[in-house]
Amino acid sequence: MDIRYEAQYHLLEEKHWWFEGRRDFVFSLVQQLGLAPTASILEIGCSGGPLMLRMRDKGFSNLTGIDISPRAIALAQQRGLPSTSVMDAAHLDFEDEKFDLIIASDVLEHIEDEAQALREWHRVLKPGGRLLVFVPAFPVLWSQHDVVNHHFRRYTRETLLAALRTSAFGVSRSSYWNGALFAPALLVRSLQRLLQPSKAQSQATNASGDLAALPKPLNSTLLGLLRLENAVLNRLNFPVGMSVFAVAHKPSCPAA
Structure with a gap:
């Protein structure tokens, strides 16, 4: 992630509609798993720790967080989360079969060796342990935002499932998330490529991405839209x- 973008990210991650709406849905998925409060949970890419703080407030007591950014981990520790550390998500410094749940939101696309990361996540999960993974969807939506964030790829549901299954994960559920904005985003991306092809090379030096503070009424409206979608998504999947996200698991027994 561009260091200028990261500073803005940490200022906005607690109240920005996108992050708050996604945390709402991630937490709803965690609740649906029916884990004990003492379950060992690892958040990969914990940033400044807003999801960990929410989970702790809801009674989860065995939380660990890692992030590649020293600035993010310093912020998490300032917020009272001592079990956080700087670590490479593709090379975990944990023993085998340590965690009941791994949460990785917008992490996998940052890692060039996707298979290595998934092998590591599989290794540190207990048999029967779960993985909640979110990644940005559709290569056709590739934009300056991806460049600033140092993404290697975007996913479809099929490519995410293929990567998980190749790494010996089973998958119990997968779907797209934030469907209402897909058509407007696709239109904007298409127009950008059509009308501004000469600016493609300059995008890498622009650290603005798609992240910006919005007026409170607009931020609240977009958050309300996401929360409505989240409620629907708890009942059905989006096309x-x-x-795109998946709820995966490490099989309890090795495959024959």
Whole structure:
């Protein structure tokens, strides 16, 4: 992630509609797993720790967080989360079969060796342990935002499932998330490529991405839209969206 973008990210991650709406849905998925409060949970890419703080407030007591950014981990520790550390998500410094749940939101696309990361995540999960993974969706939506964030790829539901299954994960659910904004985003991306092809090379030096503070009424409106979608998504899957997620698991017994 561009260091200028990261500073803005940490200022906005607690109240920005996108992050708050996604945390709402991630937490709802965690609740649906029916884990004990003492379950060992690892958040990969914990940033400044807003999801960990929420989970702790809801009674989860065995939380660990890692992030590649020293600035993010310093912020998490300032917020009262001592079990956080700087670590490479593709090379975990944990023993085998340590965690009941791994949460990785917008992490996998940052890692060039996707297979290595998934092998590591599989290794540190207990048999029967779960993985909640979110990634940005659809290569056709590739934009300056991806460049600034140092993404290697965007995913479809099929490519995410293929990567998980190749790494010996089973998958119990997968869907797109944030479907209402897919069509507007696709239109904007298409127009950008059509009308501004000469600016493609300059995008890498622009650290603005798509992240910006919005007026409170607009931020609240977009958050309300996401929360409405989240409620629907708890009952059915979406055919398109800005992100794609999967609920995966490490089999309890090795495959024959």
